[in-house]
Amino acid sequence: MSKLNKILSQSSCGKCRVCCGFVDSDKWEIPIIFRELRESVEEKLGVKLITRGEEFVFDMKFNGNEISYCPALSENGCTLGDLKPFDCAVWPFRVNKLGEKLVITVSPVCDTVFSLPLKTLTEFVNSDGFAGELFAEARKHPDIVKPYIDGYPIITVEK
Numbered sequence: 145m146s147k148l149n150k151i152l153s154q155s156s157c158g159k160c161r162v163c164c165g166f167v168d169s170d171k172w173e174i175p176i177i178f179r180e181l182r183e184s185v186e187e188k189l190g191v192k193l194i195t196r197g198e199e200f201v202f203d204m205k206f207n208g209n210e211i212s213y214c215p216a217l218s219e220n221g222c223t224l225g226d227l228k229p230f231d232c233a234v235w236p237f238r239v240n241k242l243g244e245k246l247v248i249t250v251s252p253v254c255d256t257v258f259s260l261p262l263k264t265l266t267e268f269v270n271s272d273g274f275a276g277e278l279f280a281e282a283r284k285h286p287d288i289v290k291p292y293i294d295g296y297p298i299i300t301v302e303k
């Protein structure tokens with residue numbers, strides 16, 4: 145999923161850690177770690193994951209609007225390398241359920257990507273099988289499907 149570097153440079157990402165910090169009201173955004181990666185992530189970070197649906201998440205503590213950072217985050221960014229959760233690898237794109245349809249939206253929290261023209265985002269998502277890969281993972285791992293939030297631009301709809 146390194147395709148994102150076509151629209152989001154590593155240096156932009158490195159300067160901003162907004163997607164790796166969470167507050168109590170957005171803890172539902174904590175990345176889902178697929179069950180097949182559970183043991184490897186636990187071993188690498190020395191943490192115990194907790195279940196969410198059929199998959200796993202980090203066991204993070206929250207205190208209102210105080211930001212809690214993901215335990216995989218270091219001064220140099222994410223330490224998970226190839227184990228980086230799919231949610232993070234495709235962020236700020238999200239698969240959401242809207243009625244009976246799956247859609248791909250973009251989160252306004254990522255300034256760099258969100259400020260790109262809609263045409264650029266649409267072309268990117270619909271090129272190189274990106275949308276197909278997101279929908280396929282969402283069907284295989286339904287816990288990555290997030291609730292649709294009003295105002296999030298819909299980039300594409302599952303065919």
Ligand code: SF4
Nearest residue numbers: 164214216217222232
């Ligand atoms: S797993 Fe890595 S990229 Fe994802 S939230 Fe944690 S530090 Fe950030």
